[in-house]
Amino acid sequence: MAxxxxxxFYTRSDQETLQHLNGLKDLARKYNFNILDSPDKANIIVSVGGDGTFLQAVRKTGFREDCLYAGISSTGSLSMYCDFQxxxxxKMIQAMLAEEIEIRRYPTIEVKVNDQTSxxxxxxxxxxxxxxxxxxxxxxxxxIHFETxxxxxMLIATPTGSTAYNKSVNGSVVDPMLPCIQVSELASLNNNRYRTLGSSFILSGQRSLSLQVVQDGNDYPTMGMDNEALSIQHVQDIQIGLSGKVIKTVKLKDNSFWEKVKRTFL
Structure with missing residues (x-):
């Protein structure tokens, strides 16, 4: 981080987290970091909360590729995106002194709705x-038409997102070093008229996925992008693929993705 x-700092707005914020800022200043009131000129963005706060920090700051994101958990335990408590x-001091730090790169997906909103x-x-x-x-x-x-x-997850909503619908946990997306069904109906694969499947990052909503009166679906909802009327075509953007995060040498998976689920 030299x-x-x-x-x-992007933080949860609850009183307990805000009470700790001044202490975090004082610690950062002690090691000669400049604390900014706006993320525009920041090259380190720190979320304080949980995984949801981290996702919001990335989204609200525009999926910046020119900065490093770090997550501090205020929930009492580490999580998939929060390497510090x-x-x-x-551990924060060690990270600031660059003694135990590596950079982890997480892939993202790009979604385009009706060939307009992206x-x-x-x-x-x-x-x-x-x-x-x-x-x-x-x-x-x-x-190429695959199925109706x-x-x-339907749920489309990144490798890091494979441990979240995707896992709860029996999707696979995917190593984030694999550039791919995973497609999982939500309560599919299989009968003589409609037939689907019936399991999640993984697509290479070189592939494109298109979901075309049949206009039968249900053309105002609910769309979720991470932990936010998006409402667009008359949704017809959704193009999805792995984007060229990567999110750089702090990686401690003793806290790899699979160590996090083991800690969280086993």
């Missing part, structure tokens, strides 16, 4: 019925 000195200042996701993109009714989606891979889905929706 060449990175401009730091911005709020009450463990020793946005990025670090964890996952979800498409779900906006009403109490299943809906139909034609699924294309590289412009009917059910509650």
């Amino acid at each position: 060449d990175r000195r401009n730091m911005y 709020l009450d463990d200042q020793q 946005f990025y996701c670090l964890n996952e993109f979800s498409l779900r019925s906006g009403i109490i009714k299943t809906f139909v989606i034609d699924v294309f891979i590289d412009d 889905f009917r059910g509650d929706g």
